[in-house]
Amino acid sequence: xxxxxxxxxxxxxxxxxxxxxxxxxxxxxxxxxxxxxxxxxxxxxxxxxxxxxxxxxxxxxxxxxxxxxxxxxxxxx
Numbered sequence: 126x127x128x129x130x131x132x133x134x135x136x137x138x139x140x141x142x143x144x145x146x147x148x149x150x151x152x153x154x155x156x157x158x159x160x161x162x163x164x165x166x167x168x169x170x171x172x173x174x175x176x177x178x179x180x181x182x183x184x185x186x187x188x189x190x191x192x193x194x195x196x197x198x199x200x201x202x
Contacts, residue, residue: 138168 138144147164155163 138165138172143168 144161144164147168148159148161151159151163151167
């Protein structure tokens with residue numbers, strides 16, 4: 126069973142299910158660049174950007190989730 130630390134350490138560019146979903150997304154937005162290699166490259170780019178953001182703002186998944194729950198509660202009003 127994964128815990129939240131495992132989630133934070135995940136490398137989505139190596140997860141076959143995530144790669145498949147990235148390929149589906151690319152087929153929708155850029156069909157000419159929707160190969161497996163393109164999806165991996167895109168995921169690696171996303172991870173690099175996330176790491177850069179994390180240097181400025183710590184990635185606190187607990188805080189993000191609390192903000193998410195507040196946003197969802199406001200939508201339900």
